[in-house]
Amino acid sequence: MKKAGIPNFSTDLSGRVALVTGATSGLGERFAHVLAACGASVAAVGRRAEKLADLAQGIRDAGGVCEPITMDVSDRTQIRDGLQRIQSLLGTVDILINNAGIVDARHATKIDDELFDRVMNTNLEGPWFLACGVAERLMQEKKPGRIVNISSIAAFNTQAGMPQALYVTTKGAIVRMTEAMAVEWAKFNINVNAIAPGTFRSEMVDGMLERVGDISQYFPRQRICEPEEMDSTLLFLVSPSSACVTGTCIKIDDGQLGR
Template sequence: MTDYPLPNTSQDLSGQVALVTGTTSGLGRRFAQVLASCGAKVAITGRRVERLEALAEELRATGAEVEPIALDMRDSEAIVACVEQAEAALGTVTILVNNAGIPDAQRAHKMDNQLIDDVFDTNLRGPYVLSCEVARRLIAAELPGRMVNISSVGAFNYAGQGAALYSITKAGIIRMTEALAVEWARYNINVNAIAPGAFASEMMDGMLERMGDISKMFPRKRICDPAQMDSTLLYLVSPASEAVTGTFIKIDDGQGSR
């Protein structure tokens, strides 16, 4: 027995309802699996319905309570409807992971207006609309919440190889995190961000195909595995991070420090 309080490190998310965007592959899929494994009910979202259903079946087989919801982050009305469906099926959303994003993969001066709109709306406008919708419901219900926005080390480092707008939107996610954290702190809604480096995903596969094996430039010469982000995600949504809001955590394996 100790005569001092035990560390506040619980990762039990029982009673929590999580909504994760972009769960049909890569990081989002892993985030949904991790949150479900810790006891949260999870609304999984994305545009590829067949993949959503497959992930839902996989998670249900482990005993998790899951609601798959088709969602295009470019559609504001669909975003509101998604939150309504998640709440009707699982309860008030208390954990939001803004993960969905698309690359531009194009030089800035060569991008057409439709691609510009798609990248802005998916990567920045959509997450803002979704965050506000979730916050409105948390405030009305007088419940605390945790929001984790997925940015990128591209918000801080840009090599000039055809991802300017992606970098701009991910920098916007950092500023959105800081601003909303200040505005919603009084309601006990914590807003933080993770800025990953090169992690295995469909988006990364496309980059590797276009640019070659970029891992050779990294200090550890590797592409990271999404599971290496588990502890950070769980920290930011757990009671242990109650006083942490408006910050971002880089997870880049030293890639951005070269």
């Protein structure tokens, strides 16, 4: 058996190609910066082209490699075209961060067909087709890979008064999708894991705070986490030291919610 050095942890992502969805703001923007700073070539995905261009420039100015890829993850054709484009620009994606997501912010019975499809397609269908597209290519090339799906602590804990039933449904499904894909793809050395964040500072959370007021007063530590407080978990899940970790979901919620 090959012996690993001590500590068996490296954040060197040189030679890796990372696709990060939802990179125009919040957690995804941070993920893109962190992965690029560790040496990965990053395909930064979102719909707002101007924000992607700014992000790519910031990463390049810091010495990293980043290609802005305008893509609506709720559109299968755009996913397939985007994956082709990334392949030709950066090579085979071996790190996928399925991060793009939206909230419903409406009670279940008030959700019309358009909102239902938008939330399902963005939060569940998009991650599904991206994961399959990335995994298929890795299998063809017999390369290992890492997929990290961003779920939510809401997948495990939902509260009366918060209109989020559809969001919770999609985020719960992401956890199960993670487990099922991990089992199916283990033999191909593709690890699939999820992160379930609590409340972290982002555009989404700023919008929620505007709607429902300051919820941090109800948290034991009375604070909202910052995106950089997720760096180490992200890096762990894409690094060699988590080789045997697959099909799991790591909750990062600062103890905000009960268990």
